Amino acid sequence: MTVAILVCTSSYAQEQETIQAHAFGTMTMAGRSFNLTISIDRYSTPADQTALIDAFNRGGHEALVKALSKMESKGRVGITGELGYQIAYVRNIPTAKGRTIRIITDRPINIHEPMNTTRSMDYDLTLLELHLDKDKKKHSGNLVIGGRFRVNKKKKQIEFESYHASPWRLAEIMER
8 A cells, every 4th residue: 555645844833742542453453453652842844854855866765764763853652651662753734624743753673574584674664644633523543654655656756655555543532
């Protein structure tokens, strides 16, 4: 599955927030679920965005991952109650009905992947997208735990390709 990533230049002024959600597995992960906590200390700047775009244009996915790894932490995301992982890039995009928060960070690689040289190691990023509506009952989101950026030459756009068939569905989203 691929998810188109749109370049956005606006940022939301509010910072330092915590968002909690419940992740539900779909398709191959159906029946599995966990609680997720997202702690945002600050948002990425337009310069951060430019650095990632330039890196991707220079060297594709691998260059983007390298640039992402050099960015200062913007917060943390993880299973509720656990330390989680640092957020490398987070944008807050105003929409007509509220806002969208888009997070990109590296994916934890478990010990079995490098030992077995699995194909999943090529999908080393996590993408999380929250759609926060003015009507809190309409909040929604998706989480792709293993993915990579690629260029769709036919559509002439950058896409995020998922290792799994479908993303986790985020529901019960609460802004703290």
